[in-house]
Amino acid sequence: MYLYDQYDQAMVDARVEEFRDQARRRLEGKLSEDQFKPLRLMNGLYLQLHAYMLRVAIPYGTLNGRQMRALADIAETYDRGYGHFTTRQNIQYNWIKLEDAADILADLAEVEMHAIQTSGNCIRNISSDHFAGAAADELVDPRPYAELLRQWSSFHPEFSYLPRKFKIAVIASETDRAAMKLHDIGIRIVSNSEGEPGAAFYVGGGMGRTPMIAPCIREFVPLDRLVTYAEACLRVYNRYGRRDNKYKARIKILVHELGAEEYTRQVEEEFAHLLEQGVEPPIAELDRIRTYFADPDFEDGPKSVDRSDPDFALWVERNTVRHKHDAYVSAVISLKPVGGIPGDASAEQMRLMADLAERYSFDELRVMHTQNIVLPHVRIADLHALWSALDEAGLGAPNLDTIEDIIACPGLDYCSLANARSIPVAQRISERFAAKGRTAELGELKLKISGCINACGHHHAGHIGILGVDRKGVENYQLLLGGSEAQDTALAKITGPGFDEDGIVDAVETAAEVYLREREDGERFLDTYRRIGMTPFKEALYG
Amino acid sequence: MKILTGNDLKTGAVVWWTGVDWSIHVDDAVDAGGEADTVAAREEAARRVNVPYAIEAERIDGKVRPAHIKDRVRALGPTVRPDLTLKPADPDARDWVI
Ligand code: SF4
Numbered sequence: 001m002y003l004y005d006q007y008d009q010a011m012v013d014a015r016v017e018e019f020r021d022q023a024r025r026r027l028e029g030k031l032s033e034d035q036f037k038p039l040r041l042m043n044g045l046y047l048q049l050h051a052y053m054l055r056v057a058i059p060y061g062t063l064n065g066r067q068m069r070a071l072a073d074i075a076e077t078y079d080r081g082y083g084h085f086t087t088r089q090n091i092q093y094n095w096i097k098l099e100d101a102a103d104i105l106a107d108l109a110e111v112e113m114h115a116i117q118t119s120g121n122c123i124r125n126i127s128s129d130h131f132a133g134a135a136a137d138e139l140v141d142p143r144p145y146a147e148l149l150r151q152w153s154s155f156h157p158e159f160s161y162l163p164r165k166f167k168i169a170v171i172a173s174e175t176d177r178a179a180m181k182l183h184d185i186g187i188r189i190v191s192n193s194e195g196e197p198g199a200a201f202y203v204g205g206g207m208g209r210t211p212m213i214a215p216c217i218r219e220f221v222p223l224d225r226l227v228t229y230a231e232a233c234l235r236v237y238n239r240y241g242r243r244d245n246k247y248k249a250r251i252k253i254l255v256h257e258l259g260a261e262e263y264t265r266q267v268e269e270e271f272a273h274l275l276e277q278g279v280e281p282p283i284a285e286l287d288r289i290r291t292y293f294a295d296p297d298f299e300d301g302p303k304s305v306d307r308s309d310p311d312f313a314l315w316v317e318r319n320t321v322r323h324k325h326d327a328y329v330s331a332v333i334s335l336k337p338v339g340g341i342p343g344d345a346s347a348e349q350m351r352l353m354a355d356l357a358e359r360y361s362f363d364e365l366r367v368m369h370t371q372n373i374v375l376p377h378v379r380i381a382d383l384h385a386l387w388s389a390l391d392e393a394g395l396g397a398p399n400l401d402t403i404e405d406i407i408a409c410p411g412l413d414y415c416s417l418a419n420a421r422s423i424p425v426a427q428r429i430s431e432r433f434a435a436k437g438r439t440a441e442l443g444e445l446k447l448k449i450s451g452c453i454n455a456c457g458h459h460h461a462g463h464i465g466i467l468g469v470d471r472k473g474v475e476n477y478q479l480l481l482g483g484s485e486a487q488d489t490a491l492a493k494i495t496g497p498g499f500d501e502d503g504i505v506d507a508v509e510t511a512a513e514v515y516l517r518e519r520e521d522g523e524r525f526l527d528t529y530r531r532i533g534m535t536p537f538k539e540a541l542y543g
Numbered sequence: 544m545k546i547l548t549g550n551d552l553k554t555g556a557v558v559w560w561t562g563v564d565w566s567i568h569v570d571d572a573v574d575a576g577g578e579a580d581t582v583a584a585r586e587e588a589a590r591r592v593n594v595p596y597a598i599e600a601e602r603i604d605g606k607v608r609p610a611h612i613k614d615r616v617r618a619l620g621p622t623v624r625p626d627l628t629l630k631p632a633d634p635d636a637r638d639w640v641i
Contacts (some may be wrong), residue, residue: 027553028591047593049617051555080627096626097554341623412613413621421616423623473611475641501641 001062001364002147002292004112011108011155015116018186019043021103027098034369044115045101048416052096055118056108058457060128060146060170061089062369063113068365070111072350078104083350084414085335085343087407087456088167089127089367090118116154121162123153123234127169129177130368133293134330134376136322140197142172144191144290145226148281149187151289152227159234163241164249166234167206168423171467179369180483181205181214182461184251185233190220198222203233203263207455211253211491215260217267227269228280232271238264247541296362301327301381314440315387315398320378327380331361333373333390334397334405338434339427342408345369347448360386369458370407372400403438403445403512404430407458411451411468412475418451420468420475423500425449428505433512442512445525448483463526464511465492466504477504481511481537482529493534496542507541544574544602547583549595557617558592559607565592568629569607569618572600594623608639615640 026036029340044055075083078100079093086092108114126146127138133141160198169178172189180186186202205214208369221229242248255263307313320329353373357365360382361375390396399405411422426449433439448462459465465480476498499507514537519528547560558565559572575582579597586595599610609615620628622637630636
């Protein structure tokens, strides 16, 4: 994985000291909250319902054991012993004191981490495929490109005050595991007819209040022009994005209002202009970055395991994914125990995951946008030992991509923007389906819950989505069906009137029953929905 | 009644205006009545509490209950982690929020 050079380290260290001074002045009463707020937000420090919340960036979700251990230490020393992994592949701490914030940033800097650009109207943490570098189906490892874009976008003076926040995802396979088309810019590394690698650009996607799927505005940008093209996309947005209206300020609205064709024309014009200016970093820099992402020394070994233990067999079946080397798999550590809080991990669990990564996965971990953790390179020969350790620690839930593997944002239990609680709904749904033993029968069923229209819980992209709304001060939940954030990206549709907390759990079960009744051979929930449409679900839900 | 709330500057903890100071217990909150905005402005200027603001609440049997669920969650703590709330041993605390 990428290691800081002296420039990266110096920049991060300098930012820590700058923030230490800003926090001191705030604590001494020399800065008002109005003056301090933009400064703390630039360092990922929010004020949430119960305390300050710190969001720490995990670039493209990749981290090593030492970093995970540092995250555990922060949870224990400064917070209440746990952290929350987010749908942006980051981690959040919910109980931070302003007095401690600079010390935390200093601790993070020691392990090459920070919280810069995890808030504000700038380019946020760049996300990627959580199986990058391991996936059997990828063209190349997308992370060097994500890292190049991270370096370009960090402290970029022109893009520090964009009309709104800006999110980029980079993938390199046909299968989309990063919700690429639901980003402000989605980049897919592709090859052209001559076999040369390049980048397809999808611009203007997003969830939130106005969900949109990004159109492809250019199918092939040569890799030695990647940054220049991204810069052109940003420049047009920065110039014409709707700064007058927060709700219309994301790039998706600009692309939609101009039309993809006109937006693309303007980008191409800017691109031509920028090419003359030579803003692209030298290709040697990309080559330098690439060396950090070289394959570890994979060894040949057994290609199968003894599955006589049914619990182990189920976990292997559910939570391991084919690797590009046939003696390895990627193993998913579920942070979704039945009735648990999706994405939460205790300091102790983080330390265990760090140990296991060092022992079994070339010291690498990944945070999935689905709020689980991946050990990307596990020898098949080590799988039983790994599973035993996870199972003993309560981290062995065999539920990847099932109805128990729910994405849920913090919702009204923590978030000041929330309308309704998300986590209790997730807990009750996973408990209900686990108790009835129906999880396996339902197969792949992606359920996603947001506590408000901002859609951090990706409800628009759930096979089943749930959106919490405020109905005259009472929590209410809308049910949505038919979304997908994979390569067959689709936006879910609302079924009809919302439900209360008990009602929404029943409604999900009703939708699942319609699926089981109507499905044909090999169909997932989403396939059945697409074939039969909304009507049978509505009839079952509302009579 | 109108009560004042905010977050403590140093710790971020949810606090309630008691008439003379700030408390982490909502039951200590007093009716700020017509003074709410003046007190909020004064306390904001004193820079002890972040963005104090007034909310509607009622006092029932000596206990204060904010009108909106969001403020009741703030008053108690996360309903999904009773151990981290101000009333970890009270089995009915969650029901009070909802
Ligand atoms: S979706 Fe809304 S409630 Fe959930 S974390 Fe985002 S802003 Fe908060």
